[in-house]
Amino acid sequence: MTNEIERVVATPAALDLIGELVAEYGPVLFHQSGGCCDGSSPMCYPRCEFRIGEGDILLGEVGGTPVYIGRAQGEAWAHTQLILDVVPGRGGMFSLDNGRERRFLTRGRVFGEEEVQKLESRSGTT
Template sequence: MTLEASVVIPGEDFSRVALTPEATELLRKLWDLHGPLMFHQSGGCCDGSSPMCYPEGEFLTAEADILLGVLDISAGDDGGEPTGGAPGNGGKPIGFWMSREQFEYWKHTHLTVDVVPGRGSGFSVEAPEGKRFLIRSRLMP
């Protein structure tokens, strides 16, 4: 079951981003190693088309970026579903950012962050784990 991001774009009532269970599990491990995290999805070729995961604040966002959603990877008491929290509520929120220019191309899609074996960019925190994040997309109605 995927973990859906909170809705953060004014006027919208649907999630634009989700995590697969495998991505959620890896992110929990990475959070324990690196602390708070964030994603940024830029455009371009090579690894620029993959979602990049950074320690929170290491990648500076600006007016050229848009926050698509916040994913809370905190585990509930049973180790399962997130507890749904902001930083002060014991949550583990991960913002998913995208360049506004790229968003113009992807605004009609729902994005699911997945993880596969392989080595992605050396700048993304999952690289030393022998795994890489990737986006699976589907058109929204």
């Protein structure tokens, strides 16, 4: 265990599904964007087929898979740890988890005051 505060973590179920997708498609990435419909779910794409934009920030990695978020949503959730999980249902239309009757879901946990202070001192921002 590390003292590093992780902005994004994954449950064992999410790590299992990531492993399945990587075995089938090769390296993947996640993008969590704000918006309606599928845009509010974590979307999983083949890493070589998705372009990260200037407005996207890297939150971290789960199971060796990078997780990005749109800057505006990242700023709104700056004090929240994202927890990538899996629940029954269909994934987003363009997400690789679609059609598996399991989909990724992002849960959140608000950081405690001490964690926020460590994050702010690490990044120099709020």
